[in-house]
Amino acid sequence: MGRRLARAYAVEWSKAVRRRFTPAGLFIVVAIVACMPLARPITPGNTSAYAFVAYATPIALNLAGLLLLVVFASNLVAAEMGGSIWLSLVRPIRRTEVLAAKIALGMTYAMIMTGCVAIAAWALAYVLGDLKGITYGGELLFTHTDMVLYYIYGLLLSLFPQFCAISYAIFVSMCVRSSVSALAASVGIWLLVDIVKHPLRIAPGLFTSYVETPWEVFLRRCDGIEASIWPSSAYAIGVSLGWFVVFTGLSVFVMKRRDFRV
Amino acid sequence: MSACIQAERLTKRYGSVTAVQDLSFEVQSGEIMGLLGLNGAGKSTTLYMLTGLVAPTSGSVSLFGKPLDRQFLYVAARMGVLVERPVFHDYMSARDNLALCARLAGREASLDRALDRVGLLGVAGRRVGTFSMGMRQRLGLAQALLLDPELLILDEPANGLDPEATQEIMRLLRQLSEESRVTVLVSSHMLHEAETLCDRVAVLHEGRLVACDKTQSVLSLDESRVEVLMDAPEAAMKRLQTQPWVASVEVEKGRLLALLKEPNAHQLIAFLVSAGYRLTAVIPQRRTLQDYFMELLNKEQK
Numbered sequence: 001m002g003r004r005l006a007r008a009y010a011v012e013w014s015k016a017v018r019r020r021f022t023p024a025g026l027f028i029v030v031a032i033v034a035c036m037p038l039a040r041p042i043t044p045g046n047t048s049a050y051a052f053v054a055y056a057t058p059i060a061l062n063l064a065g066l067l068l069l070v071v072f073a074s075n076l077v078a079a080e081m082g083g084s085i086w087l088s089l090v091r092p093i094r095r096t097e098v099l100a101a102k103i104a105l106g107m108t109y110a111m112i113m114t115g116c117v118a119i120a121a122w123a124l125a126y127v128l129g130d131l132k133g134i135t136y137g138g139e140l141l142f143t144h145t146d147m148v149l150y151y152i153y154g155l156l157l158s159l160f161p162q163f164c165a166i167s168y169a170i171f172v173s174m175c176v177r178s179s180v181s182a183l184a185a186s187v188g189i190w191l192l193v194d195i196v197k198h199p200l201r202i203a204p205g206l207f208t209s210y211v212e213t214p215w216e217v218f219l220r221r222c223d224g225i226e227a228s229i230w231p232s233s234a235y236a237i238g239v240s241l242g243w244f245v246v247f248t249g250l251s252v253f254v255m256k257r258r259d260f261r262v
Numbered sequence: 263m264s265a266c267i268q269a270e271r272l273t274k275r276y277g278s279v280t281a282v283q284d285l286s287f288e289v290q291s292g293e294i295m296g297l298l299g300l301n302g303a304g305k306s307t308t309l310y311m312l313t314g315l316v317a318p319t320s321g322s323v324s325l326f327g328k329p330l331d332r333q334f335l336y337v338a339a340r341m342g343v344l345v346e347r348p349v350f351h352d353y354m355s356a357r358d359n360l361a362l363c364a365r366l367a368g369r370e371a372s373l374d375r376a377l378d379r380v381g382l383l384g385v386a387g388r389r390v391g392t393f394s395m396g397m398r399q400r401l402g403l404a405q406a407l408l409l410d411p412e413l414l415i416l417d418e419p420a421n422g423l424d425p426e427a428t429q430e431i432m433r434l435l436r437q438l439s440e441e442s443r444v445t446v447l448v449s450s451h452m453l454h455e456a457e458t459l460c461d462r463v464a465v466l467h468e469g470r471l472v473a474c475d476k477t478q479s480v481l482s483l484d485e486s487r488v489e490v491l492m493d494a495p496e497a498a499m500k501r502l503q504t505q506p507w508v509a510s511v512e513v514e515k516g517r518l519l520a521l522l523k524e525p526n527a528h529q530l531i532a533f534l535v536s537a538g539y540r541l542t543a544v545i546p547q548r549r550t551l552q553d554y555f556m557e558l559l560n561k562e563q564k
Contacts, residue, residue: 004368018353020353086349087366092334093335093366093367094334261307
């Protein structure tokens with residue numbers, strides 16, 4: 001099974017690198033970060049470089065999440081479900097392995113996007129500002145190393161909702177036959193749930209409520225305020241993992257039973 | 263010969279629509295079997311059930327003696343499949359598409375050989391998005407043949423091909439069957455191609471199997487249709503028109519064509535000879551697959 005999964009993943013990766021979206025998506029998120037100094041200027045001699053990183057990263061990652069949702073729901077999966085998927089399904093490989101490879105590809109792409117955002121944000125902060133830690137009244141509150149560590153923690157935590165968004169996008173694309181309906185369904189349901197989650201008091205149980213959570217500690221530290229990573233991080237991880245399992249399980253269920261009349 | 267394909271009481275329902283009903287048949291190893299039928303007869307659904315793309319509502323499929331649902335990996339490694347109107351990754355070249363297929367199967371394959379077999383070697387590096395329908399069809403065949411399968415399941419393989427390419431593909435399939443003992447199950451609505459290619463034909467109508475026969479016995483001589491080369495065919499035609507055992511008679515390009523009510527050419531010969539005509543040749547007409555198919559359909563519709 002491991003070998004088949006590795007083969008399926010390698011094939012998914014080969015397809016992805018040949019698609020125009022793959023470099024384009026990375027370029028878009030890096031370009032967004034590059035434009036951020038216009039909205040949040042970095043000046044030397046103060047802590048504005050950290051504030052810039054804290055501002056630019058979540059915005060760029062939210063955009064990356066949206067791109068992942070759109071691309072995985074409509075382009076990478078739904079397009080295949082309606083056509084070229086038969087090329088995989090008539091080979092000696094299980095349907096669940098094909099699905100797992102697609103999810104793994106999405107997770108890889110999310111990690112690469114996140115890495116690109118982080119590198120771009122810190123590169124700008126390094127070039128345009130000073131990265132000497134957070135000080136208040138001349139007193140060093142948090143060293144640069146502290147800030148970097150909390151940033152890495154935020155970055156890792158931000159992957160959980162992103163992975164969940166990918167499993168959600170793939171599940172939606174499993175249930176439809178065209179890219180357009182996949183796009184409409186994935187974004188439409190997301191927006192609808194976002195509108196009703198607070199009135200219905202279901203927000204704590206939804207992974208979309210924890211998109212900003214990873215950055216809370218880093219943001220507060222930029223303002224010189226100590227903050228704890230618990231319990232919000234535990235909720236973010238738990239809820240995201242729970243929904244990831246649910247969406248992946250539903251995708252497996254649909255994939256195993258779906259008829260592919262190409 | 264052992265059975266390579268065993269379909270037993272296959273039924274597929276889509277909601278209230280029954281696409282295939284209680285279908286049972288076998289295909290022997292090395293045999294070429296044609297699945298014939300009108301559009302919507304259930305040919306594609308049957309083939310997709312045999313490839314695992316569609317799950318039967320009831321019934322079972324065994325390939326190489328193994329149940330498809332439980333031994334899919336074993337079966338799929340020995341099978342080449344072509345679906346109707348094959349879709350590929352349009353942003354990749356023909357060669358890259360085949361390379362992905364080989365990689366998924368975890369086997370080494372000669373991509374150039376497969377492309378050469380179907381006449382696509384010259385455009386191997388071109389993006390599939392620029393291919394015509396016929397070229398996509400050829401590429402579909404190339405991917406089916408890529409890993410030297412023991413069983414080929416092909417849905418309308420001549421779709422979109424010109425007559426010359428169709429002939430080439432038919433020759434290739436025949437050669438694979440004869441030299442490598444590859445089993446072929448092919449659906450087609452092109453009866454002439456099926457007639458020259460298939461050892462056996464199965465006819466589907468409204469999801470049911472209405473006939474399954476050896477092509478040779480289907481195409482047997484039909485003694486109720488007789489062509490006669492003779493002197494004075496017009497005069498003979500007039501005399502034959504009055505005979506109660508003649509259904510119809512006409513003269514075409516100096517030949518007398520008679521349709522008899524019973525398949526009894528002897529009666530016709532005896533009548534003409536006793537009437538003093540000189541016969542050069544009496545040729546019973548050969549029944550075509552088209553005639554057989556139409557007879558079956560008419561019978562079903564009645």
